[in-house]
Amino acid sequence: MRALQEINERYSDTLLKYYDAIAERDKLKSGIEKQKNSMEEEIMYLKNKLSSFSDETDWAKWDSEQSLLCHEVVMRIHKHASRGKMPSASELNSLIEVVKQSLPGFYEFLSNPKYAVSDNEMLVCILTRLHFIPSEIATLLNLTKQRISNMRSGLNKKLFKTKGTKSFTANIYRL
CATH class of the missing domain: 1.20.5 (Single alpha-helices involved in coiled-coils or other helix-helix interfaces)
Known part of the structure; x- marks a missing residue:
């Protein structure tokens, strides 16, 4: 029991x-x-x-952009920038591929042969579009801040027919 x-x-x-x-x-x-x-x-x-x-x-575009900013490759490169490290060539290539897929119009505009955008200039444009500041871009590309500033000024003139660097970021975001 x-x-x-x-x-x-x-x-x-x-x-x-x-x-x-x-x-x-x-x-x-x-x-x-x-x-x-x-x-x-x-x-x-x-x-x-x-x-x-x-x-x-355009909320679809907004959501797409936010998704891009949260992409694993973008986050990894932001981490490199915060630590003062350079990304590998394969990471930069992956970043370019992600931008090609996520922002095809943006990439096609920059790839237009009439602008003759160099590889480093392309990366400056892409990194700017992904909310990297010039000092981070300088670190990531192993260039001086002055060189980045000069490139931004040249790109603003080449792509948007505008002198200086002040409007470069806004012009890049509009693409």
Whole structure:
């Protein structure tokens, strides 16, 4: 009788723990769903707020650009820049391939033979488009900040017929 009673107690205890675990899991699922809905609402709110800054926001393009900025290769190169390291040639080639696929119009514009954009100039344009600042670009390409500034000025004149470097970043973002 005592052995049967112990088995029944262990069974009841296990059964209670089982139901508690199911209830906890369901509660977590519900919490995750609420959190997901809350985040979706916040994203929509922020998109609407962002659209107030621009009347013609193309959300598909926006999402595509954000996806590109979060791409593994881009993140790795940002990490190199923050550590003052140069990326390998294969990493830079991978970056170019990602940009070719994600921003084909941008890449085609820069590849147009009439502009005769060099490899380093192409990388300066791509890195600028991916929100790297000139000092990071200098580190990544193992060039001086002055050389990057000169390249940006030359590119602004070559591509956009504008003198100086002040409008270069804005012009690149518009492509």
